[in-house]
Amino acid sequence: MENHFPIQRILDENGNIVSPEYKGKLTEKLVQEFYKQMTRIRIFDRKAISLQRQGRIGTYAPFEGQEASQVGTAAALEPNDWMFPTYRDHGAAMTFGHSLRNILLFWNGRNEGCIPPDGKKIFPPGIPIATQIPHAAGAAFAERKKGTANAAIAYFGDGATSEGDFHEGLNFASVFKAPVVFFNQNNQYAISVPIHKQMNSKTIAQKALAYDMPGVRIDGNDIFIVYFETLKALERARNGEGPTLIEAVTWRYGAHTTADDPSKYRDQAESINRRQETDPILRLERWMKNEGIYNEKWMQAAEEEASAEIDQAVAEMENFPPADPAAIFDHVFAEPTWQIQQQKEEYLKQIGGGK
DSSP states (O other), rough: GGGSSOOBOBBBBBBBBBBBBGGGGGGGGHHHHHHHHHHHHHHHHHHHHHHHHHHSSSOOOOOTOOHHHHHHHHHOTTTTEEEEEEEHHHHHHHHHHHHHHHHHHTTTTTTTGGGTTOOEEEEBOOOOOOOOOOOHHHHHHHHHHOOOOOOOOEEEEGGGSHHHHHHHHHHHHHHTTTOOOEEEEESSSSSEEHHHOOOOOOOSSGGGGTTSSSEEETTTHHHHHHHHHHHHHHHHHHHTOOOOEEEEOOOOOOOOSTTTOGGGTOOOOHHHHHHHHHHHHHHHHHHHHHHHOOOHHHHHHHHHHHHHHHHHHHHHHHHHHOTTTHHHHHHHSSOOHHHHHHHHHHHHHHHHOOO
């Protein structure tokens, strides 16, 4: 079965184009935007880990190593499309126009962090595994019923494909030809469980066969193939041809979250090797050098611009008005029950906020 779903790529590890038909589509402007966004989200990711270690935000889910998968997909979306991220896809959300301050507020435990900028259809990050997949299918179906050209993309990891929500979402989207792209980032570990212990399927892409939709397996560290395959899937969706399942094979260098120790279940030497060989940003830099458009001064300016933007977002997050402790009680029911009201009064009294 695996031979039916080979890993497709445009750019190899050394920065060489292996699919010449795409070469004319790779403009310098497009490539610079890819590089700028991948660098931006990597700087954010490292900053967020540092903030967590300092106790300035809560537990955080890093994504370094998956930049090509997140930027490539988000760059393919139209402004009115829907994005359904997991708790690890804030890089995609940033690229799609989410507020950096609000993303940081989310990781600081604030409800306000789930609110996207006006006009942006970015669903709150899915924390329970795979629950955002049926939501994406439903939103896409609603857009089809309304007669729009809008599509949706749902992100999920390899572990999500073992959840019922994954199968329900794909089945619904297939039956009703919902304009949705199911984008799997296969980083090969569902927390501590390697993919070979989680499923007997040789690939995730082949799961598309059960729902009679296209299944594509791509190199998730090659931003070119990520971008163009996502564009292709979105075009199918907009044309009324239904959903597509994309499996992007990638690798996350760090821990599942900052509360995790990957050395307990994974050989970290593999991450060191992959940084040197398959890193998505390094691969793009190699291509730029091969093409003679590598500009160190421009790259440094892009990094400095991103760092300043992120520092500003951190300052805004830390200067945000304090949370109201009563909020956790006030929105459980439209009208508080006596039990909720009693709990609220006891809690406020305990923390000195009530009589």
